[in-house]
Amino acid sequence: MSRSRDSRPRVLLVNWRDTGHPEGGGSERYVERMAESLAAYGYRVEIQCAAYPGANPGEWRDGVRYRRRGNKFGVYLHALRAIKAARANLVVDVQNGMPFFAKLVAGCPVLVLVHHVHREQWISALGETVGRLGWWIESRLAPWLFRNCRYVTVSEVTKGELADLGIDRSRVDVVPNGLDAPPPCGAQRSDRPTLVAVSRLVPHKRIEHAIDVVAALAERWPALRLEIVGHGPWDTVLRRHAEARGVADRVTLHGWLDEQGKHEVLARSWLHLCPSVKEGWGIVIMEAASHGVPSVAYRAAGGVAESIVDGRTGLLADDFGDFTTRVEELLTDHARRARMGLAGMSRASGYSWDQSAEMFESLVRDVAGLTAPRPRILTAHRVHELVD
Missing domain, CATH: 3.40.50.2000 (Glycogen Phosphorylase B;)
Structure with missing residues (x-):
């Protein structure tokens, strides 16, 4: 034309x-x-x-x-x-x-x-x-x-x-x-406690904090694992950080995955971590919710305080110590985590x-x-x- x-x-x-x-x-x-x-x-x-x-x-x-x-x-x-x-x-x-x-x-x-x-x-x-x-x-x-x-x-x-x-x-x-409806996934919820972070690998996303959570909980949770999905210039920094914290064997950096691959990882995870400095909303928080996976994020990080209904579809933390505590609370309390997962799925269906x-x-x-x-x-x- x-x-x-x-x-x-x-x-x-x-x-x-x-x-x-x-x-x-x-x-x-x-x-x-x-x-x-x-x-x-x-x-x-x-x-x-x-x-x-x-x-x-x-x-x-x-x-x-x-x-x-x-x-x-x-x-x-x-x-x-x-x-x-x-x-x-x-x-x-x-x-x-x-x-x-x-x-x-x-x-x-x-x-x-x-x-x-x-x-x-x-x-x-x-x-x-x-x-x-x-x-x-x-x-x-x-x-x-x-x-x-x-x-x-x-x-x-x-x-x-x-x-x-x-x-x-x-x-x-x-x-x-x-939000797109999640694709059918073959993955089932893992038997091992599994954390996931889906993000661009850049400094302000602070994925180091997710690795630090694993290091802080490693002794009490010997089977704890973290899967990181995403790519960016901070990839090498994060790999070195995991090595320095002694948890490289517990952290998997997948790099970029297609939509199906990303959703398969979400589907098998227990909790999604979003330690970003700031987000306008956090699309992946709702994507995780669509799989019944609650998120933990920082209260001061902008739109995450809206994409997460604190205490209902996930938890908001005030600092790193509180962030780690909130993660462990949900790892320990299977029933509460399941309730949050159901509430998150219901809310995600409205977007x-x-x-x-x-x-x-x-x-x-x-x-x-x-x-x-x-x-x-x-x-x-x-x-x-x-x-x-």
């Missing part, structure tokens, strides 16, 4: 990474699922993101056009050029700590997507000087720049954090992460990507000023038939 004849409303999403990026994770998954759903509703959807080795600089996938330009820093300049050149009805500025400043050049409304606030991560990732500058941009400059824009986030917790930055709650909509997609499309339509509802007449895979 030629561009001149394409009358579909156009949405441009500018994001740091896509799911194929070596550092891609849950937030990228959310962006792509929402983009694919908009394509299924009949929008022309484009994602501008960073390039990475082996990636096609441009392609159509599931009805969405991807443009990959620039590295982790240069992507911002390329995104501004794309925003300025776009003939879009709406630009979605995905603010992963650093915004794309879309409001400066966009010729259409801007919707700001924030998964979580990065207060704790700036200095730990970039050092004192640059970190303070980054936090000033996120906490002061961005709220001022987008003072007349609508926001969308994935949890009420993050909505509250945005309110703390001066962003009025009336401008913030919550569209939660969805779906289709429901989230409907909410997101309604918000896009409202912010872009598109009055007529758009029926979802195509599946994302069939949208390939319409692209040029």
